[in-house]
Amino acid sequence: MNIQVIIKEEENLIRGFISGEIDAFTAPILREKLATVQQKENLHTELDMSEVSYMDSTGLGVIVAFFKNVNANNGHVKLTGLSPRLKRLFDITGLGEIMDIETDDKGGNI
Amino acid sequence: MRPFDYVEIRVPAKPQYVGVARLTISGLASRVGFTYDEIEDLKIASSEAITNAVQHAYSEVDEGEVVVGCALYPDKIEIMVADHGKSFDFEETKKKVGPYHEQQEVQFLREGGLGLYLIETLMDEVKVHHQEGVTVFMTKYVGEEQVEENVETISS
Numbered sequence: 001m002n003i004q005v006i007i008k009e010e011e012n013l014i015r016g017f018i019s020g021e022i023d024a025f026t027a028p029i030l031r032e033k034l035a036t037v038q039q040k041e042n043l044h045t046e047l048d049m050s051e052v053s054y055m056d057s058t059g060l061g062v063i064v065a066f067f068k069n070v071n072a073n074n075g076h077v078k079l080t081g082l083s084p085r086l087k088r089l090f091d092i093t094g095l096g097e098i099m100d101i102e103t104d105d106k107g108g109n110i
Numbered sequence: 111m112r113p114f115d116y117v118e119i120r121v122p123a124k125p126q127y128v129g130v131a132r133l134t135i136s137g138l139a140s141r142v143g144f145t146y147d148e149i150e151d152l153k154i155a156s157s158e159a160i161t162n163a164v165q166h167a168y169s170e171v172d173e174g175e176v177v178v179g180c181a182l183y184p185d186k187i188e189i190m191v192a193d194h195g196k197s198f199d200f201e202e203t204k205k206k207v208g209p210y211h212e213q214q215e216v217q218f219l220r221e222g223g224l225g226l227y228l229i230e231t232l233m234d235e236v237k238v239h240h241q242e243g244v245t246v247f248m249t250k251y252v253g254e255e256q257v258e259e260n261v262e263t264i265s266s
Contacts, residue, residue, distance in 0.1 A: 023132070024161040025125040054132075056154045057224040058161060085150055092231050093224055 002026065005033035013044045019051030022059030030059065034066045043075035050081025050104055060093060067099060078102065114181040114188075123164045123174035123193070131178050132157045135189065138180050142187050143252055151232040152250055156189055158225035159246040163193035166244060186234075186251045194243035204247060 003026035006017045014037050022030060037045065047063070049055075067077045080102045082090070087103045090096040119134055121127035135156045139149045156178070163176040174193070181188040190204070230236050235249040 021129060023125075023157055024128045024164060028125075054153065056157045056161070057228055060224055085147075089154070089228075093227070 016047040021054040024058045027058035031062045046078045114183045117180045119178045128160050155229045155232040159191040166193040188249050190247045192245040
C-alpha cells in the first residue's frame, strides 16, 4: 500500500516514474508530486506506469487533472508501460480514447 | 445453517484502511474461486465503494467507521459497504436495498463520480440504499463473462 513517484526533468521532457498502488490513500501523494511539475507552454511529459500494481478512480482522477493542466498549455502527456489491467481501466472509462497510452509490450497478463 | 459464509470487516473511515479492506476482499474472493481478472475487478469495485464511504463518513462525523460485509457462496460473492459505523444485519439490509435508479442517485453519482460507474461496470449486480447513510450492495458471480474486455486480451 505504498507509492513511489520520481520526477525527472530532461530537456523539454518531464519523465515521471510511478510505482506501487494508487488508491484513496496514495492518490494525494501522486497529486502533490505531479503538482511540482512546472507548467509551461508545449511541455512534453511521459509517465511510466509499468510498476503500478493497482489503480482505481482516485488515480484516474489525478492523472486526468494532470493531463488537463498540461493540455491547457498545449503540452502532451504520454502514459507508458501500462499492464493490460491498467489499460483496461482507461478503456472502460473512455479515457483510453482521449489519452496517449502505450501498453507494456511484453503482452499478455502480468 | 445459512447457505453462505459471512465475513465482516470494520475499519476506521480513513483512506489508509481502504487498501487493508481491499486486501481482505481479495483473499476472500480467491477463497470463493474467482479468476485473477475477476479478483482484480472485485478489488477495484470494492475499493471504489469503500472510498466513497470513507469520504462520505469523513464529511459528517470525525470518527466514523466503514462496515464491509461479505457473503461467500459457492458461485458468487456479495459485498455490502455501509458508511455509517453500525454493524448491519446482512440479510435484513439486503432486503431493503432497492434497484439502482439513475435519477434518485444523482447526488450519490456526483459524489462517487467515476467510482460508481466502475462499480457498475465491474460487478454483475449493484444496488444502493439510502437510510442512515449510504449502503452499496454488489454481487459478482464466478465465471460470468465480461464480453467486451475479454476480446482484447485474447488478441494481444
